[in-house]
Amino acid sequence: MKVWQCVVCGFIYDETKGMPEEGIKPGTKWADIPGNWACPDCGVAKADFEMIEV
Amino acid sequence: MDMDNKGIVVLGSGLAGYSVVRELRKLDRDIPVTLVTRDSGDYYSKPMISNALAQGKDAAGLVLTRAAEMAAQLGIQLLVETEVHAIDRANKKLDTTSGELEYDRLVIALGADPIRIPVQGDAADAVLSVNDIADYARFRGLLGSKASIAIMGGGLIGCEFANDLAAAGHAVSVIDPGPWPIASLMPEQAGRELLAPLAALGVDWRFGTSVSRVDRAASGYLLTLADGAKLQADLVLSAVGLRPRIALAQQAGLAVNRGIVVDAHLRSSDAAIFALGDCAEIGGKVQPFVLPIMHAARALAKTLAGEETPVLFPAMPVVVKTPAHPVAVLPVARDAVGTWQLRANSDGVKMEFIDAEQRMCGFVLTGRYAAERNEMSKQVGQRALPL
Numbered sequence: 095m096k097v098w099q100c101v102v103c104g105f106i107y108d109e110t111k112g113m114p115e116e117g118i119k120p121g122t123k124w125a126d127i128p129g130n131w132a133c134p135d136c137g138v139a140k141a142d143f144e145m146i147e148v
Numbered sequence: 149m150d151m152d153n154k155g156i157v158v159l160g161s162g163l164a165g166y167s168v169v170r171e172l173r174k175l176d177r178d179i180p181v182t183l184v185t186r187d188s189g190d191y192y193s194k195p196m197i198s199n200a201l202a203q204g205k206d207a208a209g210l211v212l213t214r215a216a217e218m219a220a221q222l223g224i225q226l227l228v229e230t231e232v233h234a235i236d237r238a239n240k241k242l243d244t245t246s247g248e249l250e251y252d253r254l255v256i257a258l259g260a261d262p263i264r265i266p267v268q269g270d271a272a273d274a275v276l277s278v279n280d281i282a283d284y285a286r287f288r289g290l291l292g293s294k295a296s297i298a299i300m301g302g303g304l305i306g307c308e309f310a311n312d313l314a315a316a317g318h319a320v321s322v323i324d325p326g327p328w329p330i331a332s333l334m335p336e337q338a339g340r341e342l343l344a345p346l347a348a349l350g351v352d353w354r355f356g357t358s359v360s361r362v363d364r365a366a367s368g369y370l371l372t373l374a375d376g377a378k379l380q381a382d383l384v385l386s387a388v389g390l391r392p393r394i395a396l397a398q399q400a401g402l403a404v405n406r407g408i409v410v411d412a413h414l415r416s417s418d419a420a421i422f423a424l425g426d427c428a429e430i431g432g433k434v435q436p437f438v439l440p441i442m443h444a445a446r447a448l449a450k451t452l453a454g455e456e457t458p459v460l461f462p463a464m465p466v467v468v469k470t471p472a473h474p475v476a477v478l479p480v481a482r483d484a485v486g487t488w489q490l491r492a493n494s495d496g497v498k499m500e501f502i503d504a505e506q507r508m509c510g511f512v513l514t515g516r517y518a519a520e521r522n523e524m525s526k527q528v529g530q531r532a533l534p535l
Contacts, residue, residue: 100193102167103193104203134522
């Protein structure tokens, strides 16, 4: 399980925790997050921003 | 290098400068790009500064990518710690502390300076502003573990710092001449929602007054407020707003107003010079937030790559990072005609701004409603805002 960070606003996505409030189950890998998902903090689309491995 | 292709020069290594280069490189790896910055050139995310304590990070920890690595990744020439003295538009040349630099096209992404409100007192010059990572390093160097902080300004940045510092155990006072938190973006009922959750962390709110004097005390500083009240604080942080950096553009004779005046293509009054980010006034508006920068960066990258592309701004909610009571707001213009209507209010508020045609054109979501921002934006976002 990895942790990713939005390089634009700093939002953290932790694969272990997922994002239940957005319908993303705990344990969901970054690669399995839908392409139309947007960063919940800055709204930048998954396809349009880069996550870095923390 | 081809004599006819001196390439693109970008001024500024903040979110705007680096984002436009990153977006450009997705479209074109070959155009020569030089980025000039007076800073170190390290890449960091500015919005993280006011949440660094909660993330367990110091200034160095906020750096996501070192300057040299940015230059290598993006395939650019990076001139760090370099000030630009002047733009010679006739010869398309820059006079910098690292020498002369020619450009075909110039992108100004210099950001904004913190506004400083004049105060009296023998420690007036001890008032700090945190506008970049170097400022933050200085601030953290002065921040003792038990330090109390007085924050001038209860706007977005002031509230974010108040939350971050108070949650880390610091005593925090917020002094603002306005009537409630983030009053420039939020109606009263929504703004007041922040009061109790931050007060529960220990934030001492002082609205309707301002700091008149800052004097040295036996330990720290003594603040005198306009209403006569006195406050003791170990550090004083000013967060009263930003002023676009327009001096360089103005000296070069470019059209400026509050910011550097650019059209929907981010083009200034000189066809070879563009501007975006906190220094730019796009379609009459300065929008110093992350989302407008990202939309502008993508559009400008396309234009620079050869496909003229105007920026179209969808609904862009502003997220206020106050974990004690999260907020997302889609602000409305100061002169917008309509009314704020309350839709829900348990553990936060959900308010919509309804215009004369009964359309929702703004919203405020606080507390548990903040998570609905993307859904709400879609309802508004069907209509791109005219430029």
